[in-house]
Amino acid sequence: MNTIIFIDDDSDIRATYKLSMGIMFSDEFEILCLDVESSLDNMIQVLNKIPDKVTYFIDEKLKHSGIASYTGVELVEKIRMFDSKIPIYILTSYSDEVDKYLGDIEFVIDKNDWDLDKDEGDLTKRFIRHINTYKDIKSQQAQRFEFLLEKSIFSTLSEKELEEFKALDLSRIKNISSEGIISEKSLCELKKASDELDAIFSELRGDDDK
Numbered sequence: 001m002n003t004i005i006f007i008d009d010d011s012d013i014r015a016t017y018k019l020s021m022g023i024m025f026s027d028e029f030e031i032l033c034l035d036v037e038s039s040l041d042n043m044i045q046v047l048n049k050i051p052d053k054v055t056y057f058i059d060e061k062l063k064h065s066g067i068a069s070y071t072g073v074e075l076v077e078k079i080r081m082f083d084s085k086i087p088i089y090i091l092t093s094y095s096d097e098v099d100k101y102l103g104d105i106e107f108v109i110d111k112n113d114w115d116l117d118k119d120e121g122d123l124t125k126r127f128i129r130h131i132n133t134y135k136d137i138k139s140q141q142a143q144r145f146e147f148l149l150e151k152s153i154f155s156t157l158s159e160k161e162l163e164e165f166k167a168l169d170l171s172r173i174k175n176i177s178s179e180g181i182i183s184e185k186s187l188c189e190l191k192k193a194s195d196e197l198d199a200i201f202s203e204l205r206g207d208d209d210k
Helices: 011-024 040-048 072-080 117-154 159-172 184-209
Strands: 002-007 029-034 053-059 088-092 107-110
Touching (some): 011 029, 011 053, 011 117, 040 072, 053 072, 053 117, 072 088, 117 159
Parallel strands (some): 088 107
16 A cells, blocks of 8 residues: 655644545555654654655644644655655645755645645646656665675675665665675675684694694
């Protein structure tokens, strides 16, 4: 199931947008409306436990209820540390205040324009395009990750491949340990250290024989 995350600190707004987005998106999407957590780290922990996320809709004024200590934009910046590609939209009645952050989000949605019938179809098409692009990227990343993982089992990775593997491993946000993956450079260093130990051991044996 493709999960769309909506985050707002107002329960009435969450209920309203859940209904609106349920009409806007097809049955292949699950609309999950979340309240805020008190801290950014706690919010991220909640989000990272949710599988199959394909997009976020986040209200900018998350501090309104007094629970959250962060804004919507600050949450976006934190999410981007874990997933740089997922589509994220900021909802606000003051779009001019967040325009400068467009590098981290797809675009700002004015709440006053959300319910305009003439725009809803266009908005949905844009959302779907962004989601499909994201899913294509994730599919390509998954294939590349599996290739590098398989290669690492039967041979060694170059330094560039190891760097790419670690980046892909982080983007998957899974507890798959990559510490056992050895690069060509690391393998050479280990062999050199082993040869040096063998040489020292041989010298010690030679001294004992004398």
